[in-house]
Amino acid sequence: MLSLNASQRDAILAACIRALPNEGCGLLLGARDVVTDVVDSPNVADSAKLYEVDPRVLLSATRHADDQGIDVLGVFHSHTHSEAYPSPTDVAQAPDPSWHYLIVSLRDAPVMRSFRVLEGSVVEEPLSIGA
Amino acid sequence: MSTQQVMNQRDDERGVMAAVLRVPTVLRPAMGGASVIVVEGDTVGEVLLRLTATYPAVKRQLLNPDGTLHRFLNVYVNDDDVRYLGGVDASIANNDEITLLPAVAGGAT
Numbered sequence: 193m194l195s196l197n198a199s200q201r202d203a204i205l206a207a208c209i210r211a212l213p214n215e216g217c218g219l220l221l222g223a224r225d226v227v228t229d230v231v232d233s234p235n236v237a238d239s240a241k242l243y244e245v246d247p248r249v250l251l252s253a254t255r256h257a258d259d260q261g262i263d264v265l266g267v268f269h270s271h272t273h274s275e276a277y278p279s280p281t282d283v284a285q286a287p288d289p290s291w292h293y294l295i296v297s298l299r300d301a302p303v304m305r306s307f308r309v310l311e312g313s314v315v316e317e318p319l320s321i322g323a
Numbered sequence: 324m325s326t327q328q329v330m331n332q333r334d335d336e337r338g339v340m341a342a343v344l345r346v347p348t349v350l351r352p353a354m355g356g357a358s359v360i361v362v363e364g365d366t367v368g369e370v371l372l373r374l375t376a377t378y379p380a381v382k383r384q385l386l387n388p389d390g391t392l393h394r395f396l397n398v399y400v401n402d403d404d405v406r407y408l409g410g411v412d413a414s415i416a417n418n419d420e421i422t423l424l425p426a427v428a429g430g431a432t
Contacts, residue, residue, distance in 0.1 A: 215431065228379070243430050244426060244428035245426075246426065247426070248404075251397075251422060251424060253401055254422065254424065255348075263348070269429060269430070271430075274431045279430065279431050281430050281432050282429035282430065284431045285428050287349060287395075287426065288347070288348060289349070290348055316427070
């Protein structure tokens, strides 16, 4: 399960909407599957169908996490015209099996779902959104 | 030995140039669980070759067969992306911090 609060959920949605017409993306920092920081990133792929977190943002976030004694828990990104489910590209390029993969669909009303990707297999996990 | 202890160690005690390498979580299981490793080398390429000689399981995630950097791997020497420093030919100075960052990418396609 991935846990975040309403403010973090809103920050993720806002980042994805700001990125339109391209896919939005960013990192989730925290500990023990609880998000403490949402880090928005430019999509350096500059595409409505692909995303890539800016490596400089990843570097900065990794150092911040180390300094704070927390972890990079995962990544969020948006699908502008398809469902909130990992695509074959998402699965093939998932960088870390310990990560949470949060996907926002902006095809219609925003939908947010979270997944784990383990050795090419996708498993949806509960997403807890607190107050 | 902590990162700071390594960086405080005198150069002549180590004997040769060495960099402190930060290991991303995805590679730690194949590298003995270490989050920080001291690796000798004058260039990024030498450091990665020594690293992969010790931990051969990570070689194909770091380097192409021709010895160039894997396209989904970002390598920073301190704050600089080595792509702009000559890639595997980028020079390393004592106590430089090398950070390995697998690319975070994907998309609906």
